Amino acid sequence: MFTSYPFKVALTGIWREKWINFLCILTIATGLFLITLAVLFVHNIELATRKLPEKFSITVFLEEGLSSKQIQGIIRTIKSNSAVKKVKYISKEDALKELKTSLADAEYLLEGLDENPLPATIELGLRRSSVTGAAVENLLEELKSINGVSEVQYGRKLLSAIQTIKTNSEAIGFILISALSAGIVFVCYSTVKILFYRKKDEIETLKLLGATKGFIRAPFLIEGGVIGLIGGVISVAGMLSLYYPLYQRLTVSIPLLKAVSIPLGILPYPPIAGLVIGVVGALIAIGRIKF
Amino acid sequence: MFTSYPFKVALTGIWREKWINFLCILTIATGLFLITLAVLFVHNIELATRKLPEKFSITVFLEEGLSSKQIQGIIRTIKSNSAVKKVKYISKEDALKELKTSLADAEYLLEGLDENPLPATIELGLRRSSVTGAAVENLLEELKSINGVSEVQYGRKLLSAIQTIKTNSEAIGFILISALSAGIVFVCYSTVKILFYRKKDEIETLKLLGATKGFIRAPFLIEGGVIGLIGGVISVAGMLSLYYPLYQRLTVSIPLLKAVSIPLGILPYPPIAGLVIGVVGALIAIGRIKF
């Protein structure tokens, strides 16, 4: 198949004008590289902000004088809720110790106390997926209805702040990445179109010789596709070959980078995108063939 | 001047093949638009993180039994330091009130006190520029040497966290924007080069007719420059015409955007960059002229 006429014409065509075609390939590679970089950037910001909700917690205040069996029962009930990720019990004694630590030098303030006035509490961590307004409200109702629970507190402000940041950064990231991708895809397409502009005469001659539309288009589409595909492959190769050395060097000075992740699942997309850009670019560049 | 030979050739050349030239102009416009967008993105993140240091403060503990004149003197001394932005005096009474508020329901803990055990303090806010390790250390030494100051506390951890975030985000932003700019500039240059590739025959003929290098290059450089310049102007025009409607619409759903700033000072740069890309692209596209 690759020795058939349109393939031969396309491949020898690419080879004969290799420099200008290589420039076009590099352009597409650069474009796809930048899009991939942007996607990774947003992906990593997304990963980083995902961990924020885990810092959100609910404090359950227990009534006075519960037996340790009763407390175990309450803890079990809470743990059985699917929205709850982790549970930490803080006894009256622990609470007092904490207060003393936070009072520091003023600890003598508490010296005159004959009885521990602090309640025992349970702190809940939530699963990521559950940190939405409605889910939290439901959970709170459930917690309050448990026997032995006197009060439930949670950081309403923190919750809404986290949600605002998440929504905002996702929306802004989406807008930026869309603009970037649209722009770069246009630029790649435009490069292919400008590259094929010089084929006008050749197409005119082929028409006059009696070639059908398919016969005229086939080699150009293959040529565009091969150029785009190579561009995509180069962008992935560049990504991978830059990743390891650069990553190791940069993490020394920028420790945050250690958390950067490159999901391998995205690797096939740049070549596919390149192929599509090349073929579509060539198709539109050739334009409507009118005999 | 604009009716002189090279200008006439360049301008009629652009006009005669307006569609392909327009595509090249749009490509450059898109590229510069994306770079500008990226610069604005980093600029705004930078602005946002800049405000972080203001949240960093130093607490100065005063000795017992200072007269209000002595306290005024200390405050004046501190205020005279150029690194200090604002100063807040918290008297012993205010400190106690604060403690009571934070103890909330456990306020009765303090009931038996006959004397206020809390020291008076002064909280300092720092100027942005002064929040670096060395500057803070200097300031601390100075503060400690003031008569009447018993102790100085500051958030060492917070300071280093802020610095890490700043350095990291600046470095990552710099790397990303450099990669993006280098890539897009290359893509724009490449487009111009591919655009001028079809002039090879014309250049060959001009050489054979006895034209000097300058004569051959001038119209092409002008053509490239005009294409790049128009591209730059379009990118700025696009920026401005998108900014207001899009901004107003988006701030409704993404309140964070309200803080976005577009410094007008960057507006001349895209056209200048376009001009340079066009001229350099054309220059390199024509290549070394050998007779």
Add this chain to the structure above:
Amino acid sequence: MIRFFNVSKFYDNLTALRNVTFSIDKGEMAFIAGPSGAGKSTLLRLVYLAEKPDAGSLTVDGIELENMKESEIPYLRRKIGVVFQDFRLLNRTVFDNVALALRIRGISEREIKPLVYETLKMVNLRHKADSFPSALSGGEQQRAVIARAIVAEPTVLLADEPTGNLDPDTAAGIIRLFKEINARGTTIVIATHNRELFRNTGKRVFTLDSGNLVSQGVG
């Protein structure tokens, strides 16, 4: 085979052809003569559908061109071999340029090779099969175009100034070749300013001047 009836063609304010009426029979070999700018190339361009007439009607091989569907145009063009005045060689080897005419017609690669080499031999260009057009002399390029026009044995051969870059001996050889092809049944129309080509051939000569068909004679 080719019938012009009151055909006119205008470019802006210029009349390239005015009310031209004539016909060329199946199997005939005819010449279009006339000075530079007379309209010879324009006339041929109308036949191979590179241009449309502005008035009149035109039939090729019994097909009225005006009512033709666009999708049929390539198939009509395949019946016609054209020696373009400006060559129109593609930036491929001479072999590939000539083979193109066969590939367009869907002929298999196995059959193409001997056909192309045989045709190149006819125009004395076998030794340049692997050259690119840019490395050929003017006359060699012209012979490559002739080879491409005849290789697929078209029903009609249109040759526009086919010997403009050829020396008299080579030109005579090409005309001999055309006569052989004609003898095998191909209708041939040759546009030329070179009266030597049709002198004493006994073939019909249509003479154009400023777009008008001014005389029909025998060479």
Add this chain to the structure above:
Amino acid sequence: MIRFFNVSKFYDNLTALRNVTFSIDKGEMAFIAGPSGAGKSTLLRLVYLAEKPDAGSLTVDGIELENMKESEIPYLRRKIGVVFQDFRLLNRTVFDNVALALRIRGISEREIKPLVYETLKMVNLRHKADSFPSALSGGEQQRAVIARAIVAEPTVLLADEPTGNLDPDTAAGIIRLFKEINARGTTIVIATHNRELFRNTGKRVFTLDSGNLVSQGVG
């Protein structure tokens, strides 16, 4: 004016010119004859420096080409007007194509206009001044190239097959024009396969065959 001494030119395994020695005097009008592919265009290309000889030495207007500095090449080329066999017209109007030869030489726009129109009249193309080459007939394009070659009154005029697309009457007109230009002192070399052009001119004719200078005679 032009002196070839043992000049050879090779392309790959092909000898385009072999040990060619001859010279053309200042003010002479001479012809290079020979069949297609004989090396006529190659010979002229050496003179206007489009190619370098592989052996031998070559002098134009007293200048030894081999030792020439690259920066001097444009100035030597301006002494030479060339009618290219493949035209090499730029995609500009006929006026601008012809004017180009003057603009390259730094002549002011005010002087250019009358000069160009006068020259276009000489080749009978005044009415096509605003046309683009793609809208010209073959012969009209050739005459535009001739106008561009002569407009700047070069010291040497090299014409490669200048009448290949012209009818005999127009061709004769062009040769008459060349003779006038020659009479005013311009050295002219015409490469052609058309023996009619030099028959009975009394000018020298150098005949090439397969790269060898096979005869020097008088037309």
